[in-house]
Amino acid sequence: MKILVLNAGSSTQKSCVYEITGDTLPDEPLTLLWEAKVDWTHHQGFAEIEVKTAKGEQLQEEIPADSRTQVMAHMLDTLCKGSTQVISQPSEIDVVGHRVVHGGKDYHESVVITEDVKQAIARLAVLAPDHNPANLEGIEAVEQHLGTVTQVAVFDTAFHSHLPDAAAIYPGPYEWVEQGIRRYGFHGISHQYCAQRAAHILGRDLASVRLIICHLGNGCSLAAIKNGRSIDTTMGFTPLDGLMMGSRSGAVDPGILIHLLRQFDNSVDELNNVLNHASGLRGISGISNDMRQIREAISQGNSRAQLAWDIYVHRLRFYIGAMLASLGGLDALVFTAGVGENNPEVRAAACEAFTFLGLKLDSEKNAHKPVDVDIATSNSTVRILVIHTEEDWEIACECWRLFE
Numbered sequence: 001m002k003i004l005v006l007n008a009g010s011s012t013q014k015s016c017v018y019e020i021t022g023d024t025l026p027d028e029p030l031t032l033l034w035e036a037k038v039d040w041t042h043h044q045g046f047a048e049i050e051v052k053t054a055k056g057e058q059l060q061e062e063i064p065a066d067s068r069t070q071v072m073a074h075m076l077d078t079l080c081k082g083s084t085q086v087i088s089q090p091s092e093i094d095v096v097g098h099r100v101v102h103g104g105k106d107y108h109e110s111v112v113i114t115e116d117v118k119q120a121i122a123r124l125a126v127l128a129p130d131h132n133p134a135n136l137e138g139i140e141a142v143e144q145h146l147g148t149v150t151q152v153a154v155f156d157t158a159f160h161s162h163l164p165d166a167a168a169i170y171p172g173p174y175e176w177v178e179q180g181i182r183r184y185g186f187h188g189i190s191h192q193y194c195a196q197r198a199a200h201i202l203g204r205d206l207a208s209v210r211l212i213i214c215h216l217g218n219g220c221s222l223a224a225i226k227n228g229r230s231i232d233t234t235m236g237f238t239p240l241d242g243l244m245m246g247s248r249s250g251a252v253d254p255g256i257l258i259h260l261l262r263q264f265d266n267s268v269d270e271l272n273n274v275l276n277h278a279s280g281l282r283g284i285s286g287i288s289n290d291m292r293q294i295r296e297a298i299s300q301g302n303s304r305a306q307l308a309w310d311i312y313v314h315r316l317r318f319y320i321g322a323m324l325a326s327l328g329g330l331d332a333l334v335f336t337a338g339v340g341e342n343n344p345e346v347r348a349a350a351c352e353a354f355t356f357l358g359l360k361l362d363s364e365k366n367a368h369k370p371v372d373v374d375i376a377t378s379n380s381t382v383r384i385l386v387i388h389t390e391e392d393w394e395i396a397c398e399c400w401r402l403f404e
């Protein structure tokens with residue numbers, strides 16, 4: 001089965017092709033036949049396209065970004081034409097899997113995309129304005145370019161759809177429950193992959209391990225996993241809740257928003273911009289949303305970068321503590337995504353707060369670019385894993401599970 005995976009963000013579009021053969025899914029992610037990345041932020045009015053194939057062919061070009069759909073059509077063309085060709089015609093693709101960020105209350109698992117599903121994704125764009133519209137454009141670009149191929153929506157909210165009510169329902173008026181205002185949680189595809197991978201690395205059955213997964217990228221969230229399911233998570237009704245992130249605030253006192261509306265007459269768009277784009281590491285440091293630049297500025301004595309780091313670490317520990325309480329115990333603490341995988345200082349700072357539980361980080365292992373390994377000392381009471389998240393592979397697996 002040849003599966004094209006599309007993973008659309010607000011400023012980039014990642015795409016890849018896997019071929020899964022055989023009757024069972026392999027334990028390890030397969031090598032990509034083809035992968036492409038479109039970056040809309042590189043050069044105003046242009047899109048940068050980078051394509052790589054398993055055979056080592058590479059292509060890099062910049063094209064006018066007249067419309068997102070046109071740029072995507074151009075990217076999809078490289079699948080069946082030119083030096084990066086890996087199939088002879090679009091009909092060789094059996095399924096296209098899309099990461100869709102918000103599935104709302106109706107979608108608890110991956111589904112084949114129909115007109116109804118498209119309308120639901122569009123309707124839910126108010127809750128994930130940076131993502132759902134881009135996901136929909138990806139679906140439409142495939143319809144226009146690859147014709148009648150079956151498309152599947154894999155929702156970032158689905159893995160959290162069995163949160164207990166006490167964790168999912170906000171203590172507002174009961175009407176909120178009826179209106180679907182509840183904690184949905186996000187990064188579900190990554191949390192699901194990491195949970196399975198963690199169980200595999202530990203040599204345990206997923207149903208028997210209690211995990212806290214720290215997905216720390218530009219967006220950050222924790223998930224508490226018990227009996228193979230997410231039972232608590234830090235993102236909420238939208239991807240804005242919980243931890244401090246690259247440019248998102250995470251949870252803030254809702255009274256602050258009332259204050260801003262009353263005292264400064266802020267518009268909805270201004271509030272949205274402040275909370276989603278001008279807060280977090282970027283907002284506090286005034287430097288960047290990128291943890292590498294924050295670390296660099298700290299080493300040069302920048303006090304705002306230091307403050308941003310201190311808040312980031314404080315909140316990470318705070319929410320790990322909350323997930324611990326929800327789980328009532330812990331077998332492994334898992335770090336993943338850009339910061340979680342690459343920043344040993346974040347891992348060390350998070351773990352330090354829990355040494356009283358007997359959780360012990362091996363500083364040697366932590367420092368040496370760990371990938372899919374245990375970095376706890378042998379006498380640690382809790383394992384500490386670093387896992388390279390493979391969202392695209394998990395999307396391909398979901399497509400495979402739906403059809404095989």
Ligand code: ADP
Nearest residue numbers: 216217218219289290291292337338339342343
């Ligand atoms: P996204 O949420 O956009 O998928 P990623 O998971 O790719 O984000 O994480 C991006 C972030 O990872 C960057 O903003 C940067 O802060 C961080 N990052 C990437 N590489 C490193 C590194 N070597 N050291 C520290 N942080 C890193």
